[in-house]
Amino acid sequence: MPQPDRTAELQALLARILILDGAMGTMIQRHGLEEADYRGERFKAWPSDLKGNNDLLCLTNAYSGPIRPPILN
Numbered sequence: 001m002p003q004p005d006r007t008a009e010l011q012a013l014l015a016r017i018l019i020l021d022g023a024m025g026t027m028i029q030r031h032g033l034e035e036a037d038y039r040g041e042r043f044k045a046w047p048s049d050l051k052g053n054n055d056l057l058c059l060t061n062a063y064s065g066p067i068r069p070p071i072l073n
Contacts, residue, residue, distance in 0.1 A: 028054050 038050040040060030050056055 025054055028057070033057075 033051070035049060035051045038053060038056050038060065039046060042060045043050055043056065
């Protein structure tokens with residue numbers, strides 16, 4: 001079965017800003033991370049709560065449980 005011609009769609013994407021919204025936060029939440037998982041050693045003494053700050057997981061790579069969220073692999 002031949003693929004549909006997507007030339008018009010691709011040309012439109014070149015002229016516009018494309019925003020893809022996914023459920024990455026939801027996927028991370030499914031792993032049940034706790035405050036300590038977000039802190040790691042790097043932010044161990046940070047004065048405020050960090051749980052839910054998913055961007056920190058890229059910096060600390062703190063979570064080392066048996067199942068790692070795909071974003072950290």
